[in-house]
Amino acid sequence: xxxxxxxxxxxLALVGTLALAGTAAHAAEPLRVxxxxxxxxxEYIENGKRTGFDTEMVEAIGKQLGRPxxxxxxxxxxxxPALVSxxxxxxxxxxxxxxxxxxxxDFTVPxxxxxxxxxxxxxNATVKSPADLAGRKVSVQVGTKSVSFLKxxxxxxxxxxxxxxxxxxxxxEVGRTDAAVTGKPAAYQYVRTRPGxxxxxxxxxxxxxxxxxxxxxxxxxxxxxxxxxxxxxDGTYAAIVQKWFPTSK
Numbered sequence: 001x002x003x004x005x006x007x008x009x010x011x012l013a014l015v016g017t018l019a020l021a022g023t024a025a026h027a028a029e030p031l032r033v034x035x036x037x038x039x040x041x042x043e044y045i046e047n048g049k050r051t052g053f054d055t056e057m058v059e060a061i062g063k064q065l066g067r068p069x070x071x072x073x074x075x076x077x078x079x080x081p082a083l084v085s086x087x088x089x090x091x092x093x094x095x096x097x098x099x100x101x102x103x104x105x106d107f108t109v110p111x112x113x114x115x116x117x118x119x120x121x122x123x124n125a126t127v128k129s130p131a132d133l134a135g136r137k138v139s140v141q142v143g144t145k146s147v148s149f150l151k152x153x154x155x156x157x158x159x160x161x162x163x164x165x166x167x168x169x170x171x172x173e174v175g176r177t178d179a180a181v182t183g184k185p186a187a188y189q190y191v192r193t194r195p196g197x198x199x200x201x202x203x204x205x206x207x208x209x210x211x212x213x214x215x216x217x218x219x220x221x222x223x224x225x226x227x228x229x230x231x232x233x234d235g236t237y238a239a240i241v242q243k244w245f246p247t248s249k
Contacts, residue, residue, distance in 0.1 A: 030070035031062050034079050034088035037071075041189035041244050042094040053185070053244040054092050057111060058211075060236055064227035080105055083214050090213050090220070094185065097210040107210035108224050112241070116146055116204040119172060119187045120179045122196050127179050130204055133157045136178040139171040146181040149204065165190075172197065188245045 035054065037043045043052040050071060062069040074082050079091040083105050094114065097107045120127045127136060134156040140146040142161040150157050160177055162168050169190050171177040180187075181204065191197045213221045231237040 029067060031058075031065065031067040032070045032072055032087070032089045033058050034072045034074050034082045034091040035093040036076040036079065037073055037093075039094055039185070041192070042185050043092075053112070053240065054094060056240050056243075057237075058090075058092050060231055060240065061224055061227045064230060065223055080212060083212055086214070089217065090211055090224070092211045094209055095212055096207050101212065104215075105212045106215050106218065106221050107212055108221060109228060110208035110210055111228055111237075112209045113203075113206045114184045114209055115206040116149060116181055117184045117187050118179050118181055118200040118202075118204065119169070119191065119197060120200065121172060121175075122198045124178065124198075127200070129200065129202055130154070133179060133181075137176070139168040139177040139180045141165055141168050141182065144182070145205075150181060153204075169194075169197075184245075192246070 035043050037045055037050060037052070037055075039052075040046075041053055043050070043054045045051070058069055072082065072088050074088075076093060079088075079093055079095065080101060082088045083091050091105075095101070096114070097110060101107070118127065118130055118133065126132060133150070133154045135158070137158045137160060138150065138154075139160045139162060140150065142163060147159065147161060150159060160171060162171070165182065165186055168180045168182060172180045173194070173196065184199075184203065187199045191199055211224060213224065228237065
């Protein structure tokens with residue numbers, strides 16, 4: 001008995017169903033994200049749980065894309081190589097957008113601006129802006145960008161160089177220095193648990209963070225950029241920023 005051909009309408013419906021199924025299957029593929037989870041508050045492990053600003057940003061993007069996030073822990077220096085070798089789809093770990101890195105990977109639009117900031121006691125009335133650092137005692141970590149930047153831009157500041165971030169912050173808390181100059185993420189992470197300290201809103205430098213993506217997947221770069229735009233429009237982005245980097249007002 002000869003079989004009848006399927007009606008055109010039914011055939012088109014089946015084709016559409018299969019296409020949707022294929023799209024759904026692709027959307028469910030894990031988004032492999034390489035990170036170095038040792039840099040609070042951006043990404044770190046606390047009580048056995050992965051957390052941090054970058055972590056929440058990526059998880060929110062995964063939800064926007066309908067893809068579960070598969071984290072791949074790699075030392076920072078190995079993040080870009082992991083992308084190039086296709087071990088990961090994306091690398092997110094407080095990575096500054098630089099011309100050198102752009103040669104081998106693509107970046108999303110900047111999703112946060114880092115850089116150097118000034119931390120003081122909350123009741124400090126003498127250091128209200130970076131200009132007030134002149135003639136003041138400022139603690140900095142030896143060998144960091146803070147040292148060279150202050151020597152060049154604020155030569156009248158009296159620098160006290162220490163080995164560790166903790167020492168630098170402690171000097172402010174006990175009143176031995178008027179301020180500390182350090183990276184924005186570290187400063188905000190510290191004042192989150194120290195109500196007696198604040199970060200001045202005016203930054204000394206601005207360096208933008210981007211999410212690194214392989215050059216052979218421009219569609220993913222576009223999708224992540226679109227997800228970031230939606231998150232900014234619906235308030236998700238602002239909520240995550242406020243959680244991890246609350247204003248000092």
